[in-house]
Amino acid sequence: MVESSRARVLLVEDDGELVEMLSTLLDEEGYEVDAARDGQRALHLALTRRYDVLVVDRGLPAIEGLDLVERLRSRAVTTPVLVLSALAKPADRVAGLDAGAEDYLGKPFDVDELLARLRALRRRHLEAADVLPVNGGQLEVLTRQVLREGEAPVRLSERECAMLTVLARNPKRMFSRRDLLALAFTEDGSEAGSEAVVDTYVHYLRRKLGRRIVATVHGRGYQLGRP
Numbered sequence: 001m002v003e004s005s006r007a008r009v010l011l012v013e014d015d016g017e018l019v020e021m022l023s024t025l026l027d028e029e030g031y032e033v034d035a036a037r038d039g040q041r042a043l044h045l046a047l048t049r050r051y052d053v054l055v056v057d058r059g060l061p062a063i064e065g066l067d068l069v070e071r072l073r074s075r076a077v078t079t080p081v082l083v084l085s086a087l088a089k090p091a092d093r094v095a096g097l098d099a100g101a102e103d104y105l106g107k108p109f110d111v112d113e114l115l116a117r118l119r120a121l122r123r124r125h126l127e128a129a130d131v132l133p134v135n136g137g138q139l140e141v142l143t144r145q146v147l148r149e150g151e152a153p154v155r156l157s158e159r160e161c162a163m164l165t166v167l168a169r170n171p172k173r174m175f176s177r178r179d180l181l182a183l184a185f186t187e188d189g190s191e192a193g194s195e196a197v198v199d200t201y202v203h204y205l206r207r208k209l210g211r212r213i214v215a216t217v218h219g220r221g222y223q224l225g226r227p
Helices: 015-027 039-048 065-074 088-098 111-129 158-169 177-184 196-209
Strands: 005-012 031-036 051-057 081-085 105-106 131-134 135-142 145-147 214-215 222-223
Touching: 005 015, 005 039, 015 031, 015 222, 031 039, 031 088, 039 051, 039 065, 051 065, 051 111, 065 081, 065 088, 081 088, 081 111, 088 105, 105 111, 131 158, 135 158, 158 196, 158 222, 177 196, 196 214
Parallel strands: 005 031, 005 051, 051 081, 081 105
Antiparallel strands: 131 135, 135 145, 214 222
8 A cells, every 4th residue: 555654634614824834734744735615525525534633623614513513423524633722711611522532732832742742543443453353353553453253364465455344344334446555555536547446456356355345336336345
């Protein structure tokens, strides 16, 4: 899988000056930053691109911040979310966490604390995602092995593992071929070739792990298969 080694952040904030300041700060800290000024744009980006963490304001145009988080969680997007908002009373924090955010930081905020919280979110998310359930077994992402009780481990190639990881991290989501091309082979799909390569690697996964490992959504794309 060809992708940037930098962690990717989606910054959802409608204050232009704050977007510029945070984008510069995060870039200097080694993050690759995408910014969305409204909730609708943020929803589109979060559903079609891979991010390591989301930083979300609450008072957003189009889709309010907590509504955005709830919509992402309802679509099985598990990317960790830090809500960054001027609404910082205890009841506001509770509402943010109940909506599905992992952390909540009030404005004004300390820059060092923000960065520390982002590091902690990423660390916990990566630790939790090292082993993913897949169709009666589990995928060990780091070793690129699928383990099933009573069976020998199945070793995957880098691209096979990348595709299965994308599907397993969003088990209820249907991915188009274009989505999988971008997420499993490159950041934007520009160097991965035609979308037919997705069908090829689905075939490889099924050959190694059985036909039910990847389910076909006819006329639309693929999703993780069910046992």
